[in-house]
Amino acid sequence: MYQYTEFDKQFVRARAAQHRDQLERFQAGQLTGDEFKPLRLQNGWYVQRYAPMLRVAVPYGEITAPQLHVLAQIAREYDTPDAALLAEAQATQDKIAGLAPKLTTNYGHFTTRQNVQFNWIPLSRSADVMDLLATVNLHGIQTSGNCIRNTTTDALAGVAVDELVDLRPYAELIRQWSTLHPEFAFLPRKFKIAITGAAEDRAAIGWHDVGLQMVKNAQGEIGFKVQVGGGMGRTPVVGTEIRAFLPWNQIMNYLEAVIRVYNRWGRRDNLYKARIKILVKAEGQRYFDEVEAEYRDILEKDGGLHTIPQAEFDRVAASFAAPVLDLPANSAEWLANAEADVSIEAAKTPAFARWMAQNVTPHQNPALRAVTLSFKRKGQAPGDATADQLDAAADLVAQYSASEARVTHTQNLVLPWVRLDQLHALWLQAKALGLAQPNIGLLTDMIACPGGDYCALANARSLPLAAAITERYQDLDELNDLGQIDFHISGCINSCGHHHSGHIGILGVDKDGKEWYQVTLGGSDGKALSGPTVAGKVVGPSFSSFEVPDVIEAILDTYKALRTSQGGKAEAFVDTLRRVGQDPFKAAANAARHPAEAQTA
Numbered sequence: 001m002y003q004y005t006e007f008d009k010q011f012v013r014a015r016a017a018q019h020r021d022q023l024e025r026f027q028a029g030q031l032t033g034d035e036f037k038p039l040r041l042q043n044g045w046y047v048q049r050y051a052p053m054l055r056v057a058v059p060y061g062e063i064t065a066p067q068l069h070v071l072a073q074i075a076r077e078y079d080t081p082d083a084a085l086l087a088e089a090q091a092t093q094d095k096i097a098g099l100a101p102k103l104t105t106n107y108g109h110f111t112t113r114q115n116v117q118f119n120w121i122p123l124s125r126s127a128d129v130m131d132l133l134a135t136v137n138l139h140g141i142q143t144s145g146n147c148i149r150n151t152t153t154d155a156l157a158g159v160a161v162d163e164l165v166d167l168r169p170y171a172e173l174i175r176q177w178s179t180l181h182p183e184f185a186f187l188p189r190k191f192k193i194a195i196t197g198a199a200e201d202r203a204a205i206g207w208h209d210v211g212l213q214m215v216k217n218a219q220g221e222i223g224f225k226v227q228v229g230g231g232m233g234r235t236p237v238v239g240t241e242i243r244a245f246l247p248w249n250q251i252m253n254y255l256e257a258v259i260r261v262y263n264r265w266g267r268r269d270n271l272y273k274a275r276i277k278i279l280v281k282a283e284g285q286r287y288f289d290e291v292e293a294e295y296r297d298i299l300e301k302d303g304g305l306h307t308i309p310q311a312e313f314d315r316v317a318a319s320f321a322a323p324v325l326d327l328p329a330n331s332a333e334w335l336a337n338a339e340a341d342v343s344i345e346a347a348k349t350p351a352f353a354r355w356m357a358q359n360v361t362p363h364q365n366p367a368l369r370a371v372t373l374s375f376k377r378k379g380q381a382p383g384d385a386t387a388d389q390l391d392a393a394a395d396l397v398a399q400y401s402a403s404e405a406r407v408t409h410t411q412n413l414v415l416p417w418v419r420l421d422q423l424h425a426l427w428l429q430a431k432a433l434g435l436a437q438p439n440i441g442l443l444t445d446m447i448a449c450p451g452g453d454y455c456a457l458a459n460a461r462s463l464p465l466a467a468a469i470t471e472r473y474q475d476l477d478e479l480n481d482l483g484q485i486d487f488h489i490s491g492c493i494n495s496c497g498h499h500h501s502g503h504i505g506i507l508g509v510d511k512d513g514k515e516w517y518q519v520t521l522g523g524s525d526g527k528a529l530s531g532p533t534v535a536g537k538v539v540g541p542s543f544s545s546f547e548v549p550d551v552i553e554a555i556l557d558t559y560k561a562l563r564t565s566q567g568g569k570a571e572a573f574v575d576t577l578r579r580v581g582q583d584p585f586k587a588a589a590n591a592a593r594h595p596a597e598a599q600t601a
C-alpha cells in the first residue's frame with residue numbers, strides 16, 4: 001500500500017486542527033450556520049435527515065487493519081446521538097406507513113464509491129473524530145462538494161487473474177494530482193473518476209464522469225482508454241470514448257484538459273444540467289475537439305507540466321509491491337498439498353465449499369486467494385458494519401491479508417492476500433462473525449443507498465425494501481439457483497444506489513407524500529456477465545412498498561419459468577431477459593400488484 005509522506009501526514013493533521021478551529025468559531029457564534037456549512041462540507045460533514053453525516057475518504061478503496069480499527073472506535077464511541085434525538089427520530093419513523101422502520105446506531109456504512117459513512121455523530125464531537133481519523137491518515141477531504149472526488153477502482157487490482165495492468169499506482173498518482181487541485185476546487189458539479197485495469201470492468205467505469213480503462217497497444221505499451229460523460233441521476237448516460245489509447249504518462253495532462261474545458265463550459269446556471277454528461281450530450285464533437293486542442297496546448301505551451309516522470313512513477317509503484325508473505329520455499333509441493341487440503345475440507349463441509357465457490361476469487365499468485373467478506377445479511381442494511389464487526393474485520397485483515405483490505409463498489413470488503421492454507425481457518429472465523437454469507441454476486445448481495453431512513457433528499461426508503469428481499473431470499477439453494485443477479489436500490493433519482501445499472505433496479509419516488517417504487521429491468525454496470533453498460537428500462541407504473549417484494553418474486557419466478565439450460569448450466573437472469581424481452585416480466589410484475597394498493601402513476 002502507498003505510505004503517506006511526513007508532509008501528507010502533517011497536512012491531514014493540520015486539516016483536522018483547522019476543522020476544530022472552524023467548529024469552535026461556529027459554536028461561539030462567530031460563524032453563522034451558512035458560513036460554517038461550506039467549511040464543514042469540505043471535510044465531509046453533511047447534515048442529514050436526523051443528524052450529521054460524515055463521509056470518510058478511502059482512496060481507491062484501500063484500507064488497513066489499523067484504519068478499520070479506528071473506524072470501529074468511531075462507530076462505537078461517537079456514532080450515537082443523544083437519547084432524546086434518537087427517540088424523536090424513531091417516533092418520526094414510526095409514523096411512516098409501510099414496512100417497519102427501525103433506526104440503528106454505532107455503525108459505519110461502506111459506500112459504492114469505496115468510502116465509509118457514519119450517520120449519527122454529533123457535530124459537537126466532529127473535531128475529536130477528525131483528530132482520531134488523522135492518527136491513521138484518514139480524512140474527509142473532497143468527499144463532498146463540486147470537486148474531484150475519490151477515484152473508484154477495481155477492488156481486485158493487483159491480484160485479479162484477468163488483469164492487464166495494475167491500476168493502483170495510477171490511482172495514487174491521480175489522488176495526489178486531484179487533491180486540493182486549485183483550478184478544480186469549484187467545478188460546475190461533483191466529478192467522479194473510475195479506473196479498471198482488468199478484462200472485466202468491476203468498477204462501473206461507464207457510469208462515471210471519466211472512466212479509465214488501462215490497456216496495452218500492439219507494441220505492448222501501457223495506456224488508457226478514456227471515456228467521458230457517464231453518470232446516472234435523472235438522465236442516465238453511459239460515457240463516450242474520447243481516446244482509444246492515451247500513453248500512461250499523459251493521463252494527468254489529459255484529465256487536466258478534460259476537466260478544464262468542462263470547468264469553462266459546464267452549465268453553472270442550472271444544477272440539474274451541470275454534470276459533464278449534459279455537456280458531452282449537448283456539445284458532442286465540439287467538446288471533444290476542444291479537449292484535444294486544450295491537451296495540445298498543455299503539451300506545447302505548458303511543456304506538458306503534468307507528464308509523469310518515470311522516476312516518480314517508479315517511486316509510487318514501489319509502494320504497491322505484493323506484501324512479503326511467509327510462504328514455504330518448496331512452493332510446488334506446498335501448493336499441491338494446500339490445494340488438496342482445501343478440496344478435502346470442501347468435500348467434507350458443503351457450507352465451506354459454497355463459500356469457496358461464491359466468495360473466494362483466484363489470484364495472480366497461485367498460493368493466494370482474494371476473499372470477500374459479505375456485509376449483506378439478514379437484520380443489517382447492505383454495507384453496514386457495526387463497531388464490533390469493523391474491529392473483527394480488522395483482526396481478520398491483520399491476521400490473514402497482510403493488514404490490507406479493499407472496500408468494494410458492491411459495499412463489501414475484500415481481503416486480497418489470503419494464503420490458500422489459511423482459507424478454512426479464515427472461513428471458520430468469518431462465519432462465526434456473520435461475515436461469511438456465501439452470497440457474493442447473488443440477489444441478496446445487493447447495493448442500496450441509505451434512503452429515507454437517513455438521507456434528507458430521499459423520496460422513499462431503501463433499507464426496509466432491502467431487508468424484505470433479504471428476508472424472503474434466505475434459502476441458499478434458492479439463491480444459488482437464481483444465480484448472479486445485480487439488485488440495486490436508490491431512494492431517489494440521485495441514484496446513489498446505482499439502480500439504473502441493476503439487472504433489477506428499484507427507484508424510490510414520491511407521490512402525494514407517499515413512498516412508491518419504480519422497477520427497472522436489464523441495467524448493466526459493465527461486468528462480464530451483464531453485457532455492455534446500459535441503463536435498465538422501467539417496467540411500468542410504480543408500486544407500493546408492500547407490493548415490491550411480491551413484484552420481485554414474480555419477476556424471478558418468470559425468469560425460472562423461461563430460462564433455458566446449456567450443458568446443465570442455467571441461463572443467467574440477464575440473458576433470459578435479453579432473449580425474451582421485457583414483456584413477460586412486465587406482465588408478471590403488474591399481475592403481482594395488490595388490489596387494495598393498485599394505482600396508476
Ligand code: HEM
Nearest residue numbers: 111112113189207231232233448449450455457494495496
Ligand atoms: C445520505 C447521504 C447522501 C446524500 C445526501 C447524497 C447525495 C447525492 C446527490 C445529490 C447525488 C447526485 C449528484 C448529481 O447528479 O449532481 C449523489 C450521487 C451519487 N451518490 Fe450520493 N448521497 C448520499 C449517500 C450516498 C451513499 C451512501 C452512496 C453509496 C452507497 C452514494 C453514492 C452516490 C453515487 C455513486 C452517486 C453518483 C450517481 C451518478 O452517477 O449520477 N451516495 N448523491
Ligand code: SF4
Nearest residue numbers: 449455458491492496
Ligand atoms: S439516492 Fe437519493 S435517497 Fe439515496 S442516498 Fe442518494 S440522495 Fe439519498
